[in-house]
Every structure is written in C-alpha cells, then in structure tokens.
Amino acid sequence: MELSQDVKFWLNFIHPVLMWGLLAASFYALYLGVQVRRTRYAEGEVKKELIKGRYNVKHYQIGSVILALMVLGTLAAMGVTYINNQKLFLGPHLLVGLAMTGIIAVSASLSPFMQKGQNWARYTHIVLNSVLLALFSWQAVSGVQIIQNILSKR
Structure with missing residues (x-):
C-alpha cells in the first residue's frame, strides 16, 4: 500500500509532537520524584501532609507512561x-534517541530495587534520569532543526 505524499508529510510531525509532550511530562516526573524524596526524609506533620500527595504512586505511573511512549515514539x-x-x-x-531509549529502560528496571530500599538503585535512577533529561533537552533542539529541514524541502 502506497501512502500519499500528504500523509507521508504529516507523519513527520507525530514524533516531534509526542516527544515535546514527553519532555514536559519528564519535567513533571522530576518534580514528582523530588517530592517523593522530600517525603522520604520529612518528619512529623510535614511528612503526613506530603504522604497525602501520593507522589510515589504518581511518579511511578507517569514514569511508566513515559517509558512506554518513548519506546513507541x-x-x-x-x-x-x-x-x-x-x-x-x-x-x-x-544515536542519542536510541541511547535515551536504553537509558530509560535501565532506569525503569531499577524500580524493584528501589521499592526494596536499595539506595544504590535510587542514586543510579537519579543519575540516569538526569542524563536522560539533558539528552532529551538537546534532542528537542536538534529535532526542531530536523523539522525546519523537512519544512524547507516542502
């Protein structure tokens, strides 16, 4: 089945739109992760209030969605x-996109260890996701350049 030129052209924009959404979701996941960490080290009433936010559950859920959509994207x-x-x-x-896909998979695979209280897994998760966000930010810029190239050829 041959796709029309218009369909082929518009297919080019699915990935960038998805990835910009995932970049925003990744920063939200970072916020949630910071809240999880705050909750872990808080005490007394502050801890009780933070627990009500269910940041750990939200962080896990948004991370799972980001993982799935990044691989599919x-x-x-x-x-x-x-x-x-x-x-x-x-x-x-x-190449950076493929590396990011591997990094997010490894980062997510640390969840069972983090749930068992393994600090090495938490620190590794934080480092991997920091690298991931830095690469993701660079990808956003290079992706815009690719889209500009596609648009200039139309």
Whole structure:
C-alpha cells in the first residue's frame, strides 16, 4: 500500500509532537520524584501532609507512561523516516534517541530495587534520569532543526 505524499508529510510531525509532550511530562516526573524524596526524609506533620500527595504512586505511573511512549515514539520515528526515505539517517539525533531509549529502560528496571530500599538503585535512577533529561533537552533542539529541514524541502 502506497501512502500519499500528504500523509507521508504529516507523519513527520507525530514524533516531534509526542516527544515535546514527553519532555514536559519528564519535567513533571522530576518534580514528582523530588517530592517523593522530600517525603522520604520529612518528619512529623510535614511528612503526613506530603504522604497525602501520593507522589510515589504518581511518579511511578507517569514514569511508566513515559517509558512506554518513548519506546513507541522512537520506533514510530524510525518507521516514518524509513517510509519517507527508504533509509534511516545515521546521525547524532538517531544515536542519542536510541541511547535515551536504553537509558530509560535501565532506569525503569531499577524500580524493584528501589521499592526494596536499595539506595544504590535510587542514586543510579537519579543519575540516569538526569542524563536522560539533558539528552532529551538537546534532542528537542536538534529535532526542531530536523523539522525546519523537512519544512524547507516542502
């Protein structure tokens, strides 16, 4: 089945829109993670109030959604690129995107260890997600450059 040129063109924008949403969701997950950490170390009434926010549950849930959508978004972007160009462009944006997909998978895989109170897993999770956010921010900029390139060819 051959897709029309208009469909192929508009498919280019699914990945960037999804990823910008995930970048925003990632910063929200960071906020929730900070609240989880505050709750863990708080005492007395402050801790009781923080527990009511259920930040740990929200952090876990948003992290799970981000993981799933990032993996699917990465695969979709590669698929759309291949559909439109009959090849993938091996460059920094693709390689960093693949590295991010691996990083988020490893970070999420630490959850069982964190739930058992393993501090090494918590610190590793924090470091991996800090690297992930830095790479994600760079990807947002390089992705805009790619979209500008696509638009200039239309």
